[in-house]
Amino acid sequence: MRAMEAYDIAVIGAGVAGMMCAAVAAQNGRCMVLIDHAERLAEKIRISGGGRCNFTNINAGPANFISANPHFCRSALARYTP
Ligand SMILES: Cc1cc2nc3c(=O)[nH]c(=O)nc-3n(C[C@H](O)[C@H](O)[C@H](O)COP(=O)(O)OP(=O)(O)OC[C@H]3O[C@@H](n4cnc5c(N)ncnc54)[C@H](O)[C@@H]3O)c2cc1C
Structure with missing residues (x-):
């Protein structure tokens, strides 16, 4: 591993949130390090949904999702395919 000063962003926790954050930051040209203990x-991703x-x-x-904001899932479903 490089010295921490070499990275633009350090994400702590490689769960779904951390991995998504690191992937998007890397896609935007940031030099990332993803740390997990x-x-x-x-x-948790592995055990989700059985x-x-x-x-x-x-x-x-989108019609299959129940939400106070029915548009909430549209962009996610459009951007990230099954
Ligand atoms: C049994 C089970 C079934 C589930 N089923 C579903 C489902 O069917 N559908 C659904 O949508 N959701 C489901 N969930 C919920 C879903 O899995 C979680 O909401 C989601 O994974 C949370 O992601 P996260 O990135 O926020 O946190 P986490 O996945 O908890 O990731 C956090 C990461 O941070 C790391 N970490 C923590 N502290 C430190 C530290 N001090 N230093 C370094 N690393 C650290 C941990 O090791 C972990 O890898 C389920 C959860 C469980 C437990």
Whole structure:
């Protein structure tokens, strides 16, 4: 690993939030380091939805999501395919 000064951003915690944050920052040209104290990363992603994750699947669309803001899921579903 390089010295911490070599990175633009350090993200602590390689769960779904940290991985997403690190991926988007890297896509925007930032030099990232993602740090986690666990031996296996993304353990909760692995167990979510009974091991299958479940935000969406190939047959789900915005109409399948219940939310106070029905538009909430539209951009996520449009940007991140199953
Ligand atoms: C059994 C189970 C089933 C689930 N099923 C679903 C589901 O079906 N659908 C759904 O949408 N959600 C589900 N969830 C919830 C979903 O998994 C979590 O909301 C989501 O994973 C949280 O992501 P996160 O990145 O915020 O946190 P986490 O996944 O908890 O990631 C945090 C990371 O930070 C690391 N960390 C913590 N402290 C430190 C530290 N001091 N130094 C370094 N690293 C550190 C941890 O090791 C971990 O890797 C489920 C959760 C569980 C437990």
